[in-house]
Amino acid sequence: MDGVPFVFVRRGDLVESVHRVAACAVDVRGTVVYELGDIDAPVYLRSAAKPFIAAAVVESGAAARFGFGARELATMAASHNGEPAHVDVARGMLERIGLDVSALGCGAHPPSYEPAAAALAASGRQPTALHNNCSGKHAGILAMCVHLGLDPAGYLALDHPVQTRILAFCARAIDADPASLPVGVDGCGIPVFAAPLRAAALAFARFATLDGLAPGDARALERVRAAMAAEPFFVGGSERFDSALIEVTGGRIVCKAGAEGVHGDALLREGLGLALKVTDGGAGRAVPPAAVALLTSLGALEPAEREALGTFAAPVVRNVAGRIVGRIEAGLSPGADTREPAGTSYGCA
């Protein structure tokens, strides 16, 4: 599993660090329209699989049973910031299904969004599992358990029937035998499967077109896609690339990031799916410029949209004192982009 140099971190006149990227774009027939690096090696999709997990919840009937609307569905598909609105939605979902935070197996971590973490700390309260960026997904899986009459206890286990059903849904989306999928454990405890970028891109092409799917699966994915497009804040939150990309394109691109440098994009206008992996896992700084560069090369982003995504497309590197000392660029070779949008701070250590 290795890629091709694609994201260049410049300091002064030199390229200081290089992130290699593997990527694949396919149409709904599986025809590869773009490839970079190894697109046939298995990649854990991590949270990029969440839209499909959320759709499995919808397909089960649980979302209709408990009256989940767009915010709930978007939060089920989210890696959210743990901002108060995200926490409220996840808590509300648990209330509707008659459970509380103690049912969540994802573990507690401080809100991913620093101002939300600081506000929580200042309030003297501790982070709970509701602040976990995966709390919406877990609440959705618990809803599916309750709806299907399955014991919510042990819902994290690979052999729990709810996970079997979710994995089957995901396997249908990527056209694979579920028994053939390598499975690991995700950061939040649930099973996480691996698929080649070629297959992940196909799943996102189907998410974009709703073609090539069983009718129930297509309807479920359509509801999740509409929810993510309608409520992009609940897919991520403040200052998050996924939320910005969905919002800037008016939902013409619906996307989801995963840990360790994964990104999946449904290109509705082009009828394409894109899947990429920063092979070193450097998600925070490398995924947004890589995704924007690939989407631009696929003709999926208008110039004004790329401009509106400037801070994600070509971040500057600032030092501790705020001085611009470098920039991050994506492309097959280091370019000469001289714009200076707002950027990211890095220290020395």
Place this chain on the structure above:
Amino acid sequence: MDGVPFVFVRRGDLVESVHRVAACAVDVRGTVVYELGDIDAPVYLRSAAKPFIAAAVVESGAAARFGFGARELATMAASHNGEPAHVDVARGMLERIGLDVSALGCGAHPPSYEPAAAALAASGRQPTALHNNCSGKHAGILAMCVHLGLDPAGYLALDHPVQTRILAFCARAIDADPASLPVGVDGCGIPVFAAPLRAAALAFARFATLDGLAPGDARALERVRAAMAAEPFFVGGSERFDSALIEVTGGRIVCKAGAEGVHGDALLREGLGLALKVTDGGAGRAVPPAAVALLTSLGALEPAEREALGTFAAPVVRNVAGRIVGRIEAGLSPGADTREPAGTSYGCA
């Protein structure tokens, strides 16, 4: 600037992410005894240059003038955690030279060591430039300004005489013409030069042997080396790889990390210098296992020492709930190390 796959992040049965590493070990004659990847491309040494910057301060006479002892010299060479003891040393250095925190140009950031950052936040106090991991280096450079009768104002500028003198010292250590060195701006604002790993390794071989240097430079480097060996806590701090490696080897290896995946090692017993760069900049998780693997392959670490460095050598990957879900291994191919030392947590997002 690219490397060879060397650090493998495993999850379940798969390699999830790969960090490429370039590395070079040389003896004091510059003979390459080990190489990996491109060793002739320029690499910003970042904080790995600090022992040489500290030695430039010593060589100027400033350290003797102001009575700096081992803790001060180690802190000048440090990327410290901002723990109270580190802050006290940096503050004390400024007091001895008649300046205060306002003279530091490095900018403020919270202590790098999370418990120290939490304690500072709980106290209601704000981080200052003294907490910056580079505050000792900056205090040392200010001492050099005062000692040489140079205006401390503007000491960050490349054309300030103190920087010219420091760059000349570093250039002598790596056997380069200072005018030929690419220079950028470091995270803390001071000029940072780039050198091929081959040259960086030579500088660390000289640091190990004190051969091939002008007498004054050798004496200064010897004092810094002795200080780092005597006070490893002040080179980094609690739970820091550099401090642990120096301590575990009883100062037989004196090392310094730099941002963006750089590490330099003086191997006193072997008379070698090692320099490595994780080419994607993934310093936090990739440098310690890479450095331990390379030092082991060079015969520089005894088995018991490697064992004592277990959490740095082969960290496990834990999820948010603390469950072991993977491991990090270094080597030319993924191995089958089945030990389970304490590890690092990663979430999903």
